Amino acid sequence: MSASVTGAKFSGGRHGIRKSRWLPIYVTVYLGFLYLPILLLPLFSFNNAASTTFPLAGFTTKWYAALWGNSAMLDAARNSLFVGVCVSILSTGLAICAARAITRYPFRGQRAATGLIMAPLFLPEIIVAVSLLMIVLQIGLELSLATVIFGQTVFCLPYAMSVLISGFEGFDQSLEEASMDLGETALGTFRRVTLPVVAPAIVSSLLVSFTISLDEFILAFFLSGTEPTLPVYIWGQLRFAAKLPSVLALGSLMLVLSILLITIAEVLRHRAERRIQGSSFNG
Amino acid sequence: MVAVSTMAEGPSKSAPRAGRRWIDSDEATGLTLISPTLLYALALLFLPVLIVIAYSFWTQDYLTIDRTFTLENYRVALTEPIYRDLLARSLIIALVVSVVTVVFSYPVAWFISFHGGVHKNLWLFLITVPCWTSYLLRVMSWKVVLGYQGVLNTGLMSTGIIDTPVTSLLYNSNAVVITLVHSWAAFAILPIFVSLEKIDRSLIEAAHDLGDNKIMSFLRVTLPLSLPGVISAFLIVMIPTVGDYVTPKLVGGKDGVMIATAIQAQFGKGANWPLGAALSVTTMVIVSAMAGLVVLALKLFVRWIR
Numbered sequence: 001m002s003a004s005v006t007g008a009k010f011s012g013g014r015h016g017i018r019k020s021r022w023l024p025i026y027v028t029v030y031l032g033f034l035y036l037p038i039l040l041l042p043l044f045s046f047n048n049a050a051s052t053t054f055p056l057a058g059f060t061t062k063w064y065a066a067l068w069g070n071s072a073m074l075d076a077a078r079n080s081l082f083v084g085v086c087v088s089i090l091s092t093g094l095a096i097c098a099a100r101a102i103t104r105y106p107f108r109g110q111r112a113a114t115g116l117i118m119a120p121l122f123l124p125e126i127i128v129a130v131s132l133l134m135i136v137l138q139i140g141l142e143l144s145l146a147t148v149i150f151g152q153t154v155f156c157l158p159y160a161m162s163v164l165i166s167g168f169e170g171f172d173q174s175l176e177e178a179s180m181d182l183g184e185t186a187l188g189t190f191r192r193v194t195l196p197v198v199a200p201a202i203v204s205s206l207l208v209s210f211t212i213s214l215d216e217f218i219l220a221f222f223l224s225g226t227e228p229t230l231p232v233y234i235w236g237q238l239r240f241a242a243k244l245p246s247v248l249a250l251g252s253l254m255l256v257l258s259i260l261l262i263t264i265a266e267v268l269r270h271r272a273e274r275r276i277q278g279s280s281f282n283g
Numbered sequence: 284m285v286a287v288s289t290m291a292e293g294p295s296k297s298a299p300r301a302g303r304r305w306i307d308s309d310e311a312t313g314l315t316l317i318s319p320t321l322l323y324a325l326a327l328l329f330l331p332v333l334i335v336i337a338y339s340f341w342t343q344d345y346l347t348i349d350r351t352f353t354l355e356n357y358r359v360a361l362t363e364p365i366y367r368d369l370l371a372r373s374l375i376i377a378l379v380v381s382v383v384t385v386v387f388s389y390p391v392a393w394f395i396s397f398h399g400g401v402h403k404n405l406w407l408f409l410i411t412v413p414c415w416t417s418y419l420l421r422v423m424s425w426k427v428v429l430g431y432q433g434v435l436n437t438g439l440m441s442t443g444i445i446d447t448p449v450t451s452l453l454y455n456s457n458a459v460v461i462t463l464v465h466s467w468a469a470f471a472i473l474p475i476f477v478s479l480e481k482i483d484r485s486l487i488e489a490a491h492d493l494g495d496n497k498i499m500s501f502l503r504v505t506l507p508l509s510l511p512g513v514i515s516a517f518l519i520v521m522i523p524t525v526g527d528y529v530t531p532k533l534v535g536g537k538d539g540v541m542i543a544t545a546i547q548a549q550f551g552k553g554a555n556w557p558l559g560a561a562l563s564v565t566t567m568v569i570v571s572a573m574a575g576l577v578v579l580a581l582k583l584f585v586r587w588i589r
Contacts, residue, residue: 027394030387034413034468037424040434044427052427053437098320105313113317117324122518124526124570126543127563130550131331134560138334154327157320215417218528222550231419238423238533251420262415266408 041255045248052244063249073250076233080214083148083229088209091153095160095205103168118158128155129222136223143225151219156209163208163265167201167272200272207265211258230254338560348557356561366545366562373525373542373566374573376456380463381471381521381577385513387464388471392512393505395472396479407476414469422533425462429453429534454536462530467523471516478512479505507585514578521577525570526563542566 040052045064049057067073098117102110120128132151141147171194179189217231224232234250237243305311339356342349360366395406413421428434429452436448452458482505490500506513528543535541542562549559 023390023394023398027391030391030468031409033465034410037428037465038413038416038421040427041420041424051432052430052434053432054434054441055437094320094323098317101313101316105309105316107310107313107317110313113321116329117320119324119328122522124523124543124566126526126528126546127332127335127567128328130546130559130563131335132327133550134334134338134556135327135331150327154324157324211415215415215419217417217419231417234419234423247423251417251423255416255420258416259412262412263408270404 038255041248042252045245045252047245050242050245052248063245064253066246067249067253070246073230073233073246076228076230079145079224079227080230083145083152083220084210084213086149087152087156087213088206090149091156091160091209092164092202092205094153095157095164096202098157099161099164099168103165103171104173114161117161120155121158125155125218129218132219133222143223145224145227145229147223147225148220148229151223152213152216155216155219156212159212160205160209163205163269164198164201167198167204167269171197197275198272200268200275204265204268204272207261207268211261211265214254215258335560335563338557339564341557343555343557356557357565359558360561360565366542369540369542369545370562370566370569372456372540374569376459376463376541377521377525377570378573378577380460380467380524381517383460384464384467384471384520385475385516388468388516389475389513392472392475392479396476407473410472411469414466418466419529421466422462422529425458425465426453426534429458429461453534455538456535458534458536459530459539459541462534463524463527466530467520470519474515474519475509475512478509482508502588507589510581510585514581517577517581518574521574522570525566 043056044052046059046061047056048060048062098113101107102114129151132147132154136143136147175193175197176189179193180186184192215231216229217235220229220232221235228236230250234247237247338348340352340354342351342353342355360370391410395403395410399406426433430436431448431450431453433453435452436445439445440448486508487500487504490504495503525541526543526546527541528547531539531541531544546559546562546566549555549562
């Protein structure tokens, strides 16, 4: 094969990885496919018509105005907020312990333990939901927001773990040891040395978990009793065609909130990465 | 949290160096630290799944559960035409969705990894943002796009390309596949991207220097080395997709119903938990076997092409 190598071939493929012309076009089309359907929701939420048809019928904000007087929706929003805050704190707390153990203290059976915690990523959500429903009813618990919180935490753990493991990895242990050697207590070391470095990753994990909880439907659908979260409320409204515009308005607000939270989480994650690199340079 | 982690670290640090027992070792600390999370996952993930498996061997006897061992639920799940058809359709849809998602996402992952330059993270972020929005809302937006009075139909009509709405867009398996591919795109791109990042670029240059053209060096160097990413992309799309509930309900119509609807019915109106459990277990076992076969096929394909 090397016999066929000619000068022309060398000059053509010297870098091996050339930029082709069609690939950027393909990526643009792909991004369009990802974004356009989602952007339709905000578009039609400002449309002065009850149906989602072209051409558009003029600009209005009345669907948004109507949301404020909708007490059922506001209750659902309050439930979602409560569930989201609890889930993000619980799953981030549990993920901090696990991520710290995995990145700092190697132990036997680590792969199995990690596999179990990460398993919801590789399971159909309905099976997680059904199995949780069975165990909740089996031990005689009432379905409530608490059952939603416990269920969604299982589902958020893998995401919180990935954020935190990448935040803890590369953290320079010698900084902690130095702090201990200089007479700081374990608690003081954690608070004054470890925490400042990993704080952005922790906040990032809180935001990611909150967003997942806010948008999660299946577990909330199976495990909530009489108090719906926002996605469960939306699901109930989808039966009525006349309710579509207000659902679009609510959905648009949720989209904006999710994107905002995730953007902040991403910025923080980067800051965390840079901080860890910085800390190991100095140490 | 602070309290928990320091409590766990405390003894290992302050213990005298002399009698270093196992309890002071890194391993003991690690186990102590991970135990809350692990217990949580055992109680709310592992135990529930065991209960589902146990139920699948029992029988619903009106309001009580008959706990004598039986395989009757599995016979029903595998031979009743309605469940057999739903299962087959779910598996086919999951396979098609995962193949389409991986094939269409690979070039994007490749583009970001090889041509993303300093903006790789920004590209990845752009790709993943839609994934973080509500799944329910994304499915709803496809209903808006594909509906009889939807965006595609009314848009095409107002531009004069078609005269009457196309009825075949919504409420069939194609609508389900399109919506699911859209939902899982980022989940396929990320693992492929990660494995592409790990490839030593000089290997690809070497392949070129030794006379391989672009396609050959891709098939013989890039693709085999990125296979782990392709495999995780397959698994992470295929397995959850088979049990999808929202998409078939909203855009699937009568011809797009999948197994999750039947499972849900057994826990709602149908109220036959053992059958619902058996359907869940059957779905998981078969989709895992199918995923295993796909992984095997991919590995053989790559070995053959090399």
